[in-house]
Amino acid sequence: MRTLFVTWDGPQVSYVESLFVPIFEGLAAHGYPVDILQFRWGDAAQEEKVRSVCTASGIGYRARPIWRGVGGLGPFATALAGGRAITAAARHFGSDLVMPRSLMPALATLAARGLDRPIVFDADGLQADERVDFAGLRPEGAVYRILRDVEAQIIRRSTAVLARSPRACDILLARAGPPVGSQRFHIVTNGRDVAAFHPGDATTRLAVRDELGLPADATVLVYAGSVGPQYRLDQAADLLRHVRQRDHAARLLVLSGSPADAASALAAAGCVDGTFTIMRSAPADVPRYLAAADVGIAFRTPSFSMQAVAPVKVAEYLLCGLPVIGNPEIGDNRAASSAGVFFDSAAGNAAGADWVIDRVRADRSALRDTARRIGVEHCSLDRAVRDYLGVLRDIRGSEHTSGQSPSLG
Missing domain, CATH: 3.40.50.2000 (Glycogen Phosphorylase B;)
Incomplete structure (x- = not known):
């Protein structure tokens, strides 16, 4: 089972290389390869650095630029147009499922036409609420309402939802409403390599x-x-x-x-x-x-x-x-x-x-x-890999049981 991981990043973040690439290497070793589609902005050298890291790890990589400006509408236009990039990448890599991380990739995934593959939503927080808490986004404003609607829609469309805390699962479940059930939610670890991170002597x-x-x-x-x-x-x-x-x-x-x-x-x-x-x-x-x-x-x-x-x-x-x-x-x-x-x-x-x-x-x-x-x-990184493997194996098992892809509803 091959996964397309879709992410959205600025120039100051490196979590794709530092956090996710090691996890994806571990998944590939168990027969669950992952490729990356990264919507990003920043200079070309940073993009090439990410590409190089992915290539060295046997991970397929594509990048698409994020349009900025236009009164703040550029990112939304990127996401809506980005559905085509997701569909093309999924076909290119032969992806069996799509895993958008956070809300803008989720919007692009919802906009993708003909994406007849299961979706695993990596919520990794409450991004709209973080913008309210720390970036001045108005909770009564149109942008917050749109992001909250994207959050609910992607959860309803997803076969599985990944979160980092039990409280996140409770909040997202309540927001999505029925018929979404608690069994759709899974907690995964932000694990690190115990061989790289150690006390030394x-x-x-x-x-x-x-x-x-x-x-x-x-x-x-x-x-x-x-x-x-x-x-x-x-x-x-x-x-x-x-x-x-x-x-x-x-x-x-x-x-x-x-x-x-x-x-x-x-x-x-x-x-x-x-x-x-x-x-x-x-x-x-x-x-x-x-x-x-x-x-x-x-x-x-x-x-x-x-x-x-x-x-x-x-x-x-x-x-x-x-x-x-x-x-x-x-x-x-x-x-x-x-x-x-x-x-x-x-x-x-x-x-x-x-x-x-x-x-x-x-x-x-x-x-x-x-x-x-x-x-x-x-x-540990091993624990993180086990967490992701559990979700992917459940999806593969349901495919084998039903003889078809799990329902996206």
């Missing part, structure tokens, strides 16, 4: 600190990921101030594809020069940089939409042996919290700083081992 960690100009014995907090108001770098700066009251040499390391934005956010938060390091790192270097730190930061602004996400950075932190401070209700962090390697940021940054110094630094080796164990058990 003491010698390597010290060498990385020396490379980055970080004191060998200082407390190092690390944040990896995107920059924006919902990621609360201001809260990270405040945590650093509290930690530095206990450890004057403490530092904050920020790994981001938007270093200038990160610097502006920290400056606005009053973070003092010399107490933080910001860098854009190659994906292959991220694990060793993380492993050299003491604690991973996963702050998010609590909101309605955040109930449906599972931050990839938490998996990376745990696999690299880092205890985490953040919002435990965002994603499924019950195992990490129970094991004592996830601190609830709701307790406040003063209490968080005490946890970092009195608990993490005091018992660093044991907590490193515990974080790694939890990461391997709950956040």
Whole structure:
């Protein structure tokens, strides 16, 4: 069974290469190859980079440009016209099913004529609501209503719907309404390769600190990921101030594809020069940089939409042996919290700083081992592959049972 994965991306994201390509390699090894159709905007060099990664992994790849501007209508025009690109790609690759990720690819899939294949909708959050929470989209406006209608229609048309949390399944089920049943929804893991993300050894960690100009014995907090108001770098700066009251040499390391934005956010938060390091790192270097730190930061602004996400950075932190401070209700962090390697940021940054110094630094080796164990058990690439395989095997089984493709209704 061959899948066409349809995604929609700007120039600052790399999750296709870093998150999905390893999962798709794992699926192919089990006889479920995946090809990618990426609607994107950005320069040609970035597109070629994605193409090269896919080619090296045996994954078919096509790209289509996103029209921007035209008073904000360009993306919608792209999606509506993109139905033809989906149909053509499915025929070219010999796809047996189509998997749109998020709402704009879902709109393109709904617009595709003659697409007589099962659909698996990878919801991966509540995108329309995220725009309301963090991008100023008006919930009473036409764009939000259109996106919500696309969300409901794609769920009704899909054979299966993938989500990242039980709460996301409940919300999407209620929105779609009958005759959609709960059996249509499946939770999948944002897993990472345990061989790539690991704690390393003491010698390597010290060498990385020396490379980055970080004191060998200082407390190092690390944040990896995107920059924006919902990621609360201001809260990270405040945590650093509290930690530095206990450890004057403490530092904050920020790994981001938007270093200038990160610097502006920290400056606005009053973070003092010399107490933080910001860098854009190659994906292959991220694990060793993380492993050299003491604690991973996963702050998010609590909101309605955040109930449906599972931050990839938490998996990376745990696999690299880092205890985490953040919002435990965002994603499924019950195992990490129970094991004592996830601190609830709701307790406040003063209490968080005490946890970092009195608990993490005091018992660093044991907590490193515990974080790694939890990461391997709950956040591995193998688990992610198993989650996707379960869904695809169910669809293949229903095809064999009925002798035809599952109903799209």
